[in-house]
Amino acid sequence: MDTALEKTISLILLIGIGVWLQQKFQNEDQKKGLKNLILTIALPAMIFVALMKIEINPDLLILPIMALGFNLVMMYITKFSMPMFGVQKDSSEMRTLALLIPSLAPGLTCFPFIAEYLGDDLLAWGALADLGNKIFVLILAYMLAMSWYYKTQQLKARSNTEKIKELIVAMISEPINMVIAVAIILLCFGINMDSLPGFLSTSIVMLKDVMTPLVLLFIGISVVFKWKQLSTIFSLLVFRAGFTFLISGLFLWLVPGLTPAVALLAIAFPQSAVSFWPFAHMAAIRKMEVDANAHKATFDLELGINVLAVSMPMSTLLILGVFTTGNLWVVPTNVLILGASLVGVSLAPRAIKLLADYRKSLASKEEEPSFSELDFRKMEK
Secondary structure, eight states: OOHHHHHHHHHHHHHHHHHHGGGGGOSHHHHHHHHHHIIIIIHHHHHHHHHTTSOOOGGGGHHHHHHHHHHHHHHHHHHHHGGGGTOOTTSHHHHHHHHHTTOOOHHHHTHHHHHHHTOHHHHHHHHHHHHHHHHIIIIIHHHHHHHHHHHHTTOOOOOOHHHHHHHHHHHHHSHHHHHHHHHHHHHHTTOOGGGSOHHHHHHHHHHHHTHHHHHHHHHHHHOOOOOTTHHHHHHHHHHHHHHHHHHHHHHHHHSTTOOHHHHHHHHHGGGOOOOSHHHHHHHHHHHHHHHTTOSSOSSOHHHHHHHHHHHHHHHHHHHHHHHHTGGGGGSHHHHHHHHHHHHHHHHHHHHHHHHHHHHHHHHHHHHSOOHHHHHHHHHHO
């Protein structure tokens, strides 16, 4: 059996075990505890080990800038493409999707597979790129959410300086970001993984090794499909995946000569599931609206939680598919064709519905009596 395929089957098997364990993790606090264990211990350990194995290169600072640019491009695309899916402009659904769709959560849906298929060096690159994404989900998404809240509730905007400062502090104090900062400082002083005391490096590596199985089990345990709005959400996420493939394919075409591993990173990283942080901002705003007895909701929280529920398994399958058939996607043309196909598939149901409505309207017009017939009937009366 092919090595990549064998590895993919083993990873899917762990997800399946997680699905089987759902009955044992009915309590939301249990799921939250497992997630916190991953994000505060296992994932930081994995990223620390990866970073401590690379050499400091100023050119890598372009990675967070590129990730933030991707967030902004996807937000623009989302805002102007959603009407094609029947989402009304300036509606609570539009605002919800405009914050969620461009966001990324690579920690739970991408980093474990990068580590397994591409190695620690590329995982370190992904961790650096995620810093740009964190700026979007923690700061820019909050500022946009508050701006829409004031506009929707027709309130006079107040200064958000203190809240933004709190978000910046939260970003800095987040374990993953703290680990990145510590690793970069150590590397600047010439300290790498081999320079650390043996007991410390061994403990960190042991924590790092539990990352992948924990994440895969968590994905299986957390998968919950809420069937209301599912068809619309699935179409939206297929559109997101397709347009993301188009952006990745265009990048590969404009920057030829990338190694296969780097090319796969450029394809897989943007396919990460949507982030929980924008939803957290929406939930906080909803609480403010309830406290103020607001009659109009700025965001649609039910839509938001359903997008989160569908996005994780879908992104996991897409990323696994990319890595399993890796050599196929290092060719920019193949990535562009895949992206265009997914965009077409996502828009097809809407196009079919519009065509059916158009034919129905034509048929109803043909059945209506003409003006001359109406006039004749009036004359008879």
